[in-house]
Amino acid sequence: MKLLLKNATIIPVTEREGALRTFVGSVGIVGNRIVLVTTDAAEAEHFAEGGCRTIDCTGKVLMPGLINTHCHAAMTLQRNRADDIPLMAWLNDHIWPFEAKQTAEDIQLGMTLGMAEMVLGGITSFVDMYFEEDRCVETVEQMGMRAVLGCSYFDATIDQTLASAERAIEAARGKERIHISIAPHAPYTVSRENLIRGKRFAEEHGLPLMVHTAETQDEVKYVREKYDRTPVEFLDEAGLLDENTIAAHCVWVDEKDIATLAARGVTVSHNVHSNMKISSGAAPIDALMKGGATVTLGTDGSSSNNDLDLWEEMRTAAFLQKLTTMNPLTLHADDALRMATRNGARAMGYKEGELGVVAEGALADLILIDIEKPHLQPVADLVSDLVYCGKAADVETVIIDGRVVVENRRIAGLDLKTLYKEVGEAVARIESTR
Amino acid sequence: MKLLLKNATIIPVTEREGALRTFVGSVGIVGNRIVLVTTDAAEAEHFAEGGCRTIDCTGKVLMPGLINTHCHAAMTLQRNRADDIPLMAWLNDHIWPFEAKQTAEDIQLGMTLGMAEMVLGGITSFVDMYFEEDRCVETVEQMGMRAVLGCSYFDATIDQTLASAERAIEAARGKERIHISIAPHAPYTVSRENLIRGKRFAEEHGLPLMVHTAETQDEVKYVREKYDRTPVEFLDEAGLLDENTIAAHCVWVDEKDIATLAARGVTVSHNVHSNMKISSGAAPIDALMKGGATVTLGTDGSSSNNDLDLWEEMRTAAFLQKLTTMNPLTLHADDALRMATRNGARAMGYKEGELGVVAEGALADLILIDIEKPHLQPVADLVSDLVYCGKAADVETVIIDGRVVVENRRIAGLDLKTLYKEVGEAVARIESTR
Numbered sequence: 063m064k065l066l067l068k069n070a071t072i073i074p075v076t077e078r079e080g081a082l083r084t085f086v087g088s089v090g091i092v093g094n095r096i097v098l099v100t101t102d103a104a105e106a107e108h109f110a111e112g113g114c115r116t117i118d119c120t121g122k123v124l125m126p127g128l129i130n131t132h133c134h135a136a137m138t139l140q141r142n143r144a145d146d147i148p149l150m151a152w153l154n155d156h157i158w159p160f161e162a163k164q165t166a167e168d169i170q171l172g173m174t175l176g177m178a179e180m181v182l183g184g185i186t187s188f189v190d191m192y193f194e195e196d197r198c199v200e201t202v203e204q205m206g207m208r209a210v211l212g213c214s215y216f217d218a219t220i221d222q223t224l225a226s227a228e229r230a231i232e233a234a235r236g237k238e239r240i241h242i243s244i245a246p247h248a249p250y251t252v253s254r255e256n257l258i259r260g261k262r263f264a265e266e267h268g269l270p271l272m273v274h275t276a277e278t279q280d281e282v283k284y285v286r287e288k289y290d291r292t293p294v295e296f297l298d299e300a301g302l303l304d305e306n307t308i309a310a311h312c313v314w315v316d317e318k319d320i321a322t323l324a325a326r327g328v329t330v331s332h333n334v335h336s337n338m339k340i341s342s343g344a345a346p347i348d349a350l351m352k353g354g355a356t357v358t359l360g361t362d363g364s365s366s367n368n369d370l371d372l373w374e375e376m377r378t379a380a381f382l383q384k385l386t387t388m389n390p391l392t393l394h395a396d397d398a399l400r401m402a403t404r405n406g407a408r409a410m411g412y413k414e415g416e417l418g419v420v421a422e423g424a425l426a427d428l429i430l431i432d433i434e435k436p437h438l439q440p441v442a443d444l445v446s447d448l449v450y451c452g453k454a455a456d457v458e459t460v461i462i463d464g465r466v467v468v469e470n471r472r473i474a475g476l477d478l479k480t481l482y483k484e485v486g487e488a489v490a491r492i493e494s495t496r
Numbered sequence: 497m498k499l500l501l502k503n504a505t506i507i508p509v510t511e512r513e514g515a516l517r518t519f520v521g522s523v524g525i526v527g528n529r530i531v532l533v534t535t536d537a538a539e540a541e542h543f544a545e546g547g548c549r550t551i552d553c554t555g556k557v558l559m560p561g562l563i564n565t566h567c568h569a570a571m572t573l574q575r576n577r578a579d580d581i582p583l584m585a586w587l588n589d590h591i592w593p594f595e596a597k598q599t600a601e602d603i604q605l606g607m608t609l610g611m612a613e614m615v616l617g618g619i620t621s622f623v624d625m626y627f628e629e630d631r632c633v634e635t636v637e638q639m640g641m642r643a644v645l646g647c648s649y650f651d652a653t654i655d656q657t658l659a660s661a662e663r664a665i666e667a668a669r670g671k672e673r674i675h676i677s678i679a680p681h682a683p684y685t686v687s688r689e690n691l692i693r694g695k696r697f698a699e700e701h702g703l704p705l706m707v708h709t710a711e712t713q714d715e716v717k718y719v720r721e722k723y724d725r726t727p728v729e730f731l732d733e734a735g736l737l738d739e740n741t742i743a744a745h746c747v748w749v750d751e752k753d754i755a756t757l758a759a760r761g762v763t764v765s766h767n768v769h770s771n772m773k774i775s776s777g778a779a780p781i782d783a784l785m786k787g788g789a790t791v792t793l794g795t796d797g798s799s800s801n802n803d804l805d806l807w808e809e810m811r812t813a814a815f816l817q818k819l820t821t822m823n824p825l826t827l828h829a830d831d832a833l834r835m836a837t838r839n840g841a842r843a844m845g846y847k848e849g850e851l852g853v854v855a856e857g858a859l860a861d862l863i864l865i866d867i868e869k870p871h872l873q874p875v876a877d878l879v880s881d882l883v884y885c886g887k888a889a890d891v892e893t894v895i896i897d898g899r900v901v902v903e904n905r906r907i908a909g910l911d912l913k914t915l916y917k918e919v920g921e922a923v924a925r926i927e928s929t930r
Contacts, residue, residue, distance in 0.1 A: 141873075142880040146828040179870035338815035339884075341824045368884040369871045378812065381772035390775045394580040436613035437803045437888070439575075439916050440923050446576040450773075450802040454871070455889035482873050489874050 063464065065091040066110045070119030070430070073445065074099065074420040075126050075403045082396045084444050089124060090114075091426040094238075094464035099422050117459070119430060123444065125399075126418045127186025127427040127460065128372040129406025132272070132310040132331035132360025134192045135176030136169040139489060141364040149340065157365060163492045166197040171488050173198045175481060177205045178473060180370045183454030186427040186462045187410055187417070189308060189331070189360070191245045191272055193223075196230035203237050206467045206474070208417075208427060210410055212245030212272045220256050224263055231267060239463055241270070241411060246302075248274040249293045250284045254300050261302050270411050271302065272331075275309035278342050282314045294319035303328050308409050310360060311336075312350065313343040320346070324354035329409035332401070334379045336362035344386045347379065348393060358406045359398075371454045372402050380449065395449035430459035499525040499898065500544045504553035504864070507879065508533065508854040509560050509837045516830045518878050523558060524548075525860040528672075528898035533856050551893070553864055557878065559833075560852045561620025561861040561894065562806040563840025566706070566744040566765035566794025568626045569610030570603040573923060575798040583774065591799060597926045600631040605922050607632050609915060611639045612907060613804045617888030620861040620896045621844055621851070623742060623765070623794070625679045625706055627657075630664035637671050639910070640901045642851075642861060644844055646679030646706045654690050658697055665701060673897055675704070675845060680736075682708035683727045684718045688734050695736050704845050706765075707736065709743035712776050716748045728753035737762050742843050744794060745770075746784065747777040754780070758788035763843035766835070768813045770796035778820045781813065782827060792840045793832075805888050806836050814883065829883035864893035 067089040073082055088106035090098030098109050110116055144156035169192070180188060190198075191212035202209045213230060215223035227242060234240040244264040246252040252260075257273070264271045276282060276293040285293045294315055297303050305327035312323065312330045323330060332345055350357050359379060361370045376398040383393035407418030417425045431448065433441060435456060441447050460468035467474055501523040507516055522540035524532030532543050544550055578590035603626070614622055624632075625646035636643045647664060649657035661676060668674045678698040680686040686694070691707075698705045710716060710727040719727045728749055731737050739761035746757065746764045757764060766779055784791050793813060795804045810832040817827040841852030851859045865882065867875060869890060875881050894902035901908055 139874065141876065142884065143876040145877060145880040145884065146825060148825060175870055175873060182870060335815060338819040339824065341818045341822045343822070344819060368880065371871065374808070374811075377808075378815075381769060381812075382816075384775045385772040385778060388775045388777070390773065391580060391582060434913070434916060436609055436616060436912065436915075437805065439609060440573065440919050442575065442577040442923075443579060446579040446802065450576065450579065453887055453889060455887060478870065479868070481870075482868060485874050489876075 063093060064109070064114035065461070065464065066106060066114050066116040067091070067119050067124055067428070067430070068106055068116055070122055070124035071444065072099070072420055073123060073125040073399070075400060076419050076421055080396070082399060082445050089420060089428070091461070091464050094426055096420065096422055096424050096426050099420060121434060122458065123431040123433055123448065124420065125429060125431070126403040126420055127429050127462065128184050128402045129358065129410060129418060130180060130185050130188040130361050130370065130372055131308060131329065131358040131406050131409040132333055132362055133176070133188055133190055133370060134363035135180070135188065135190050135370070136172035136192050136198070137363035137365050138176035138179065138370070139164070139168060139172035139485065141368050143365060145368070160492055163495050166194045168488045168492065169194045170198055170201045171485055173201050174205065175485055176364065176370055177202065177207055178476060178478065178481065181205065181207060181460055181468055181473060182457065182471060183371050183373065184429040184457035184460060185370070185372055186429065186460060187406065189243070189272065189409065194226065195242070196226045196233055199230055199233035199237065199240055202240055205476070206462050206465055208239040208410070208462060210241045210243045210270060212243040214245040214247055215260065216247050216251050217253050217256050220259065227263065243270045243272055245272045248277070248281065249296055250281045254289070257297070257300050257302055261300070264306070270306045270308065272308040272310060273297065273302065275312055276314045276319070277311035279314055292316065292319055294322050298322050298326065306411070311342065311345065313337055313345040315346065315350070320350055320353040320355060323350070327356070329356045329358055329405070331358050331360040331409065332379055333360045333362040334375055334382055336366040338382070340366050344382055348383050348387050351397065356405050356408055357401050358409045359402045373452050373454050376402050376449050395446045398449050399445055426461055426464040428461045429457050431456050432458045497527060497898065498543070498548035499895070500540060500548050500550045501525070501553050501558055501862070501864070502540055502550055504556055504558035505878065506533070506854055507557065507559040507833070509834060510853050510855050514830070516833060516879050523854060523862070525895070525898050528860055530854065530856055530858050530860050533854060555868060556892065557865040557867055557882065558854065558862060559865070560837040560854055561863050561896065562618050562836045563792065563844060563852060564614060564619050564622040564795050564804065564806055565742060565763065565792040565840050565843040566767055566796055567610070567622055567624055567804060568797035569614070569622065569624050569804070570606035570626050570632070571797035571799050572610035572613065572804070573598070573602060573606035573919065575802050577799060579802070594926055597929050600628045602922045602926065603628045604632055604635045605919055607635050608639065609919055610798065610804055611636065611641055612910060612912065612915065615639065615641060615894055615902055615907060616891065616905060617805050617807065618863040618891035618894060619804070619806055620863065620894060621840065623677070623706065623843065628660065629676070630660045630667055633664055633667035633671065633674055636674055640896050640899055640908070642673040642844070642896060644675045644677045644704060646677040648679040648681055649694065650681050650685050651687055651690050654693065661697070677704045677706055679706045682711070682715065683730055684715045688723070691731070691734050691736055695734070698740070704740045704742065705736065706742040706744060707731065709746055710748045710753070711745035713748055726750065726753055728756050732756050732760065740845070745776065745779065747771055747779040749780065749784070754784055754787040754789060757784070761790070763790045763792055763839070765792050765794040765843065766813055767794045767796040768809055768816055770800040772812070772816070774800050778816055782817050782821050785831065790839050790842055791835050792843045793836045807886050807888050810836050810883050829880045832883050833879055860895055860898040862895045863891050865890050866892045
């Protein structure tokens with residue numbers, strides 16, 4: 063299977079820092095890899111010889127697919143269920159009763175709806191954290207997305223979750239796009255012993271780990287009182303922090319915590335809309351970047367965002383840092399785009415140059431954007447244009463692992479009307495049995 | 497001309513406070529007014545008798561068009577021209593040299609592009625503030641939007657601006673959708689004498705006034721040093737603050753300022769993205785609301801936002817208040833929607849019930865939203881759904897003054913391809929003559 067993306071305006075995102083370059087060229091894909099990136103039209107023609115699907119990308123922007131490093135995709139079922147109310151009422155009266163009635167099939171349905179939203183918005187990879195992930199391996203495989211599925215546990219559920227993780231590992235065997243991960247919920251909901259047990263399980267099976275870290279002031283207070291440490295110090299002492307760990311949120315981290323996160327090679331998942339909406343706080347992203355930490359972007363779940371839109375996360379991440387530092391030079395558009403692509407690839411466990419860039423040898427996870435829209439014209443700076451004005455709906459075509467998953471804003475093989483109907487019925491059933 | 501919008505899910509936004517109600521019903525329009533809002537299908541059928549265009553809105557949401565109370569629409573020409581750089585370099589090296597080369601035709605072109613973006617995103621009315629507004633009256637009339645065009649001046653340009661305002665008043669005569677306004681730039685760029693002169697001119701001609709107010713800490717410092725007052729105290733003492741004034745930004749206002757703004761009936765235009773992007777600060781919107789001020793939403797210009805998207809302004813306005821107050825109960829989705837509709841109507845000078853609501857007797861400025869999208873499903877709370885997840889691209893149909901201006905995302909009578917070409921040529925010409 064050969065695919066040529068011809069005459070695109072390419073943002074390769076291959077630069078580690080500074081301004082991102084753009085150029086007009088063509089990209090050749092064989093199987094699931096990019097094998098050619100060229101500005102030479104003759105070379106592109108030569109590639110296409112002997113049978114090759116060609117997409118004319120004239121006037122379109124071609125860039126790496128976006129990578130969402132923290133979400134709870136199945137919670138899409140609970141979107142807008144209980145907004146603008148206090149946290150404990152939200153959990154006690156809405157989220158927990160709903161989840162108690164949810165079946166694995168409901169979770170698959172929520173996952174499918176969440177993936178449909180993500181892929182239509184140019185997200186090609188996501189890192190999930192929820193229950194019944196073993197039951198969702200096939201769901202993700204069918205959608206054609208790339209994912210790290212994090213089996214999440216509290217103290218009470220660690221045994222069943224590790225058993226489910228074993229099943230998930232089996233289910234994902236041979237599925238190159240899907241990886242399994244261990245996901246202890248947080249330092250304030252999982253004991254030190256069970257955090258360590260999860261980490262050992264992850265190491266034994268060669269899996270990454272993810273954990274909510276320093277999300278709220280309450281968490282910092284709890285961990286300080288119980289362990290006399292910050293959440294980052296506590297997790298570090300327990301041996302959870304290394305290059306195989308994603309620490310989600312990191313809102314309340316001090317200078318020493320930042321140095322630790324950077325030194326251990328932990329990936330930070332910044333979830334700016336969620337942190338704002340549920341009043342968690344403003345993460346010190348500028349300081350984390352300057353301190354050498356790898357920062358990526360996540361949407362969090364649909365109950366606290368309320369959508370799965372990385373364009374908005376890029377924009378607001380940049381804008382909020384400019385506000386909290388009171389310096390408009392902080393967090394350039396280029397940085398935001400790097401966070402949402404190549405940095406995200408590192409969080410997913412991919413090596414430099416393997417994902418999140420448009421480069422020969424990289425996996426073919428790519429998106430095409432139509433910039434002939436009033437809100438994207440004129441184009442003075444293409445990266446600023448996309449990061450500060452681009453929208454999920456501007457994504458026209460999505461290629462994952464060399465396969466065209468979205469074309470002209472239609473998802474291959476998915477009937478959305480039927481999906482909405484099934485989602486509506488599932489929600490109605492859950493509500494009626496409360 | 498009769499128009500029936502049948503079987504829509506209507507959000508009338510008629511409530512002054514609390515949760516906004518929604519219901520399924522039909523809306524009948526005669527000329528430019530809503531004459532019927534009914535849940536009775538027989539009544540709707542009766543209205544349609546004897547010849548009436550009918551739009552079936554089954555499954556669609558019908559709500560008031562959005563009102564953008566502060567923008568510089570023509571600056572769309574300078575979108576993304578110079579982001580992530582210091583303010584003075586931005587002005588000296590980019591904005592001012594560009595504006596010095598700009599012709600009135602360029603400004604009309606920028607205005608048209610800005611309006612195209614706004615109307616496709618469901619904005620039916622806007623309050624503009626720029627130069628050459630007299631030359632833009634016909635441009636706005638042709639697009640079919642409702643607008644207050646603010647003739648903006650510095651000390652050096654007051655004479656020419658007031659002359660241009662006289663021409664603008666003439667040009668707008670008989671055009672019911674277009675109103676002219678006087679717009680002194682700010683307390684730190686216009687002398688007390690010239691602020692008062694502008695206000696007198698406005699009063700003599702029965703015009704509203706708008707002024708940038710307390711946008712930055714530098715402004716507060718300047719006004720304090722020069723007049724020993726806060727910007728609000730200074731403007732109040734000069735007689736500029738009353739129910740005919742829009743104060744844009746109001747980021748740095750204290751308790752006394754808030755009481756003054758509320759007591760004088762001034763409308764505040766909150767521009768949250770602009771305030772974040774150029775590090776102006778976080779306006780105390782919760783305190784302004786609780787203090788009784790009328791708060792509305794504006795996008796500001798495309799150079800500091802960088803788009804004209806009130807869906808994002810609604811969402812971020814709510815999220816940022818939840819963050820700055822560290823209280824997730826602050827600024828409900830319902831409040832954000834009210835700001836962007838009925839409160840905006842008041843800023844435009846319309847009486848209660850005349851604009852910004854779906855009610856019998858109100859002007860027919862309405863939008864239809866397609867909620868059959870993955871990011872808007874399922875619908876647990878329709879207002880939360882739209883405010884927290886809705887996007888400009890979800891707006892399908894836009895009706896202004898009873899006329900269908902956008903249908904299925906196409907603007908009646910506007911060739912966008914030609915517009916992009918003309919915009920590109922204008923920008924290239926301006927750049928080449930620098």
